[in-house]
Amino acid sequence: MSTALQNLVNQPYKHGFVTDIETESVPKGLSEDVIRLISKKKNEPEWLLEFRLSAYRHWLTMEEPAWANVSYPRIDFQDIIYFTQPKPKKQLASMDEVDPELRRTFEKLGVPLHEQKMMTGVAVDVIFDSVSVTTTYKAKLAEVGVIFCSFSEAVHEYPELVKQYLGSVVPSGDNFYAALNSAVFTDGSFCFIPKGTKCPMDLSTYFRINTEGSGQFERTLIVAEEGASVCYLEGCTAPQFDTNQLHAAVVELVALDNADIKYSTVQNWYAGDENGKGGIFNFVTKRGLCKGVNSKISWTQVETGSAITWKYPSCVLLGDNSTGEFYSVALTNHLQQADTGTKMIHIGKNTRSKIISKGISAGRSSNSYRGQVKVGSRASGARNYSQCDSMLIGDRCEASTFPTIDVQNTTATIEHEASTSKIGEDQMFFFAQRGIGSEEAISMIINGFCKDVFVHLPMEFAVEATKLLGLKLEGSVG
Amino acid sequence: MISKNSKVLLEVRNLKAAVDGIEILKGVDLTVRAGEVHAIMGINGSGKSTFSKVLTGHPDYTVTGGTALFEGRDLFELEPEQRARAGLFLAFQYPVEIPGVSNSALLRLAYNTLQTERGLEELDPLEFDDLVQEKLKVVEMDPSFLGRSVNEGFSGGEKKRNEILQMAVLEPRLAILDETDSGLDIDALRIVANGVNSLLTPDNAVVMVTHYQRLLNYIVPDYVHVMDGGRIVRTGGKELALELEERGYDWLRVAA
Numbered sequence: 001m002s003t004a005l006q007n008l009v010n011q012p013y014k015h016g017f018v019t020d021i022e023t024e025s026v027p028k029g030l031s032e033d034v035i036r037l038i039s040k041k042k043n044e045p046e047w048l049l050e051f052r053l054s055a056y057r058h059w060l061t062m063e064e065p066a067w068a069n070v071s072y073p074r075i076d077f078q079d080i081i082y083f084t085q086p087k088p089k090k091q092l093a094s095m096d097e098v099d100p101e102l103r104r105t106f107e108k109l110g111v112p113l114h115e116q117k118m119m120t121g122v123a124v125d126v127i128f129d130s131v132s133v134t135t136t137y138k139a140k141l142a143e144v145g146v147i148f149c150s151f152s153e154a155v156h157e158y159p160e161l162v163k164q165y166l167g168s169v170v171p172s173g174d175n176f177y178a179a180l181n182s183a184v185f186t187d188g189s190f191c192f193i194p195k196g197t198k199c200p201m202d203l204s205t206y207f208r209i210n211t212e213g214s215g216q217f218e219r220t221l222i223v224a225e226e227g228a229s230v231c232y233l234e235g236c237t238a239p240q241f242d243t244n245q246l247h248a249a250v251v252e253l254v255a256l257d258n259a260d261i262k263y264s265t266v267q268n269w270y271a272g273d274e275n276g277k278g279g280i281f282n283f284v285t286k287r288g289l290c291k292g293v294n295s296k297i298s299w300t301q302v303e304t305g306s307a308i309t310w311k312y313p314s315c316v317l318l319g320d321n322s323t324g325e326f327y328s329v330a331l332t333n334h335l336q337q338a339d340t341g342t343k344m345i346h347i348g349k350n351t352r353s354k355i356i357s358k359g360i361s362a363g364r365s366s367n368s369y370r371g372q373v374k375v376g377s378r379a380s381g382a383r384n385y386s387q388c389d390s391m392l393i394g395d396r397c398e399a400s401t402f403p404t405i406d407v408q409n410t411t412a413t414i415e416h417e418a419s420t421s422k423i424g425e426d427q428m429f430f431f432a433q434r435g436i437g438s439e440e441a442i443s444m445i446i447n448g449f450c451k452d453v454f455v456h457l458p459m460e461f462a463v464e465a466t467k468l469l470g471l472k473l474e475g476s477v478g
Numbered sequence: 479m480i481s482k483n484s485k486v487l488l489e490v491r492n493l494k495a496a497v498d499g500i501e502i503l504k505g506v507d508l509t510v511r512a513g514e515v516h517a518i519m520g521i522n523g524s525g526k527s528t529f530s531k532v533l534t535g536h537p538d539y540t541v542t543g544g545t546a547l548f549e550g551r552d553l554f555e556l557e558p559e560q561r562a563r564a565g566l567f568l569a570f571q572y573p574v575e576i577p578g579v580s581n582s583a584l585l586r587l588a589y590n591t592l593q594t595e596r597g598l599e600e601l602d603p604l605e606f607d608d609l610v611q612e613k614l615k616v617v618e619m620d621p622s623f624l625g626r627s628v629n630e631g632f633s634g635g636e637k638k639r640n641e642i643l644q645m646a647v648l649e650p651r652l653a654i655l656d657e658t659d660s661g662l663d664i665d666a667l668r669i670v671a672n673g674v675n676s677l678l679t680p681d682n683a684v685v686m687v688t689h690y691q692r693l694l695n696y697i698v699p700d701y702v703h704v705m706d707g708g709r710i711v712r713t714g715g716k717e718l719a720l721e722l723e724e725r726g727y728d729w730l731r732v733a734a
Contacts, residue, residue: 425538
């Protein structure tokens with residue numbers, strides 16, 4: 001492939017700096033004592049400690065999953081710092097009290113912490129290592145009854161809500177990494193959209209892992225009551241280290257009758273260098289429960305970073321007439337490995353789901369789509385449409401598709417389409433012959449390839465996503 | 479249109495080129511002046527398609543000897559996209575599909591790239607739409623083609639018309655039509671030929687690479703060249719094409 005193409009897909013990681021800030025950590029390693037210490041540091045109620053400990057005990061009995069199409073050295077779970085926070089930690093009365101060094105970090109990352117500076121009107125919760133640093137626009141949201149705060153704060157302010165929904169979609173023993181997260185999660189975001197409320201602005205959480213050797217285990221819980229709707233955005237970056245860092249998050253979404261949750265992610269964790277050294281292990285469990293009738297949950301993800309991605313944002317379609325959607329672009333380069341996809345579990349009648357997955361592999365990377373569409377015996381009239389497309393850049397990368405379809409109701413309609421293509425020399429020559437340079441050509445081809453997904457991203461994210469893929473939107477918005 | 483005084487657009491001397499180490503072009507000479515229409519004919523494997531790809535800079539081919547000047551500039555000093563921006567256009571024998579990229583987006587990017595190259599203003603989507611609507615008439619294409627992905631799901635004839643649409647928008651100085659007639663039914667052939675004819679001016683030129691005489695009934699050449707074994711073995715007027723139609727290529731091959 002041409003050098004321009006190589007340069008484009010090999011752009012250096014821009015967020016790899018480390019913030020020099022004093023932190024306090026609990027010692028490396030995992031034990032009941034460490035969990036008790038985390039819980040104590042966070043001044044948690046007894047029931048939450050119990051939740052953690054029971055998850056931990058369950059985790060001890062579990063095996064690390066090996067079915068994903070990824071390979072990596074065994075993780076030493078005793079070699080991870082499970083809790084790190086910037087020091088000194090005190091309750092922040094206003095944005096001005098945020099450590100200036102931290103503020104500069106997020107300014108550098110383009111995350112606005114100053115409400116008055118925000119152009120887009122997006123409320124942001126910022127997670128730095130293990131704790132939430134700040135949440136913007138809280139007061140304004142409170143006027144309409146929307147709760148948007150850090151998870152720790154929710155535990156203290158809204159314990160009943162947290163207790164009711166925590167683990168209701170992803171039980172603490174759901175899988176190896178979900179159990180680990182349930183035991184050691186440190187912070188995250190909590191959103192609650194009350195009955196009949198359309199959230200007046202997009203909510204966003206920005207995750208940053210800063211400390212070397214620390215893991216990030218955050219927990220996001222979003223509840224949309226009857227008739228409520230919300231659009232939620234998640235962004236992630238990390239500094240460049242030679243060692244791998246573990247990110248094992250859990251995201252739970254609950255949509256009651258006629259509620260609508262749209263969850264978008266642009267994941268740009270550090271991916272390791274071109275020889276596969278360093279980078280984030282991103283082992284994440286994301287699941288939404290369409291609990292009520294006519295509810296809808298839509299996942300859109302752009303996965304560009306991480307050394308290893310293991311992630312299947314899923315929908316459990318329990319309510320009749322509920323809808324689940326999954327739109328995904330996963331780009332892997334160098335020695336990155338991604339095994340990502342979704343599960344659509346149809347339980348209610350006339351439930352619908354749609355899966356659009358676009359995998360782009362470059363370098364010596366491996367990119368797998370893994371999906372499950374399950375239609376239960378009661379789910380009469382269920383419909384699913386899946387489309388999985390892979391694009392290869394160069395001839396040393398790998399793309400795989402592992403779809404599973406399990407239908408137990410004869411009235412269901414399932415469609416699955418898949419394709420594999422390659423940015424060919426002939427395509428590149430065609431563009432060149434029309435006077436278009438290779439960088440713009442690739443950008444156009446990749447944008448065209450991802451179009452079905454990008455249209456589902458909120459505007460700012462769509463821009464960020466195209467930039468992230470090293471692309472310029474110009475010209476392709478026809 | 480032949481005039482010895484008109485400007486030389488392309489001057490190829492003793493051009494040799496190889497693919498995978500095998501020499502395909504073994505010394506091609508060709509001069510194309512503004513206002514001229516040339517046809518290069520020959521059997522499969524004679525080197526005529528290779529010639530068009532070498533001139534436009536396809537990466538599979540290596541120039542091993544000779545020169546090619548385009549309006550006085552050394553073509554082989556230029557990258558493929560620079561050659562295109564200089565006004566050299568190739569209508570592809572097998573147009574590629576570009577899924578998800580709309581025809582109008584491609585045309586506008588290509589057009590604006592040229593505008594920038596020429597130091598002119600880029601057109602915004604609305605201005606460009608006015609321009610492209612006119613160009614669509616050249617190849618009798620429905621405006622709905624603009625919103626469709628480049629060549630995706632197009633019939634063979636539609637793909638070829640799309641190539642000519644690109645030519646109409648980009649207005650090249652020299653257009654090489656590589657087997658543009660292959661796979662066309664008679665109606666599509668007429669549309670494509672009318673399109674090309676309407677684009678001809680005293681300032682530009684067309685080189686048609688073709689196997690059959692059929693196309694030349696519609697786009698009448700000033701010169702017909704016969705290529706064989708990587709060389710031009712005979713040059714004549716349009717009668718030569720008719721003679722080839724009647725006698726085949728063998729008599730020339732023997733002569734070669």
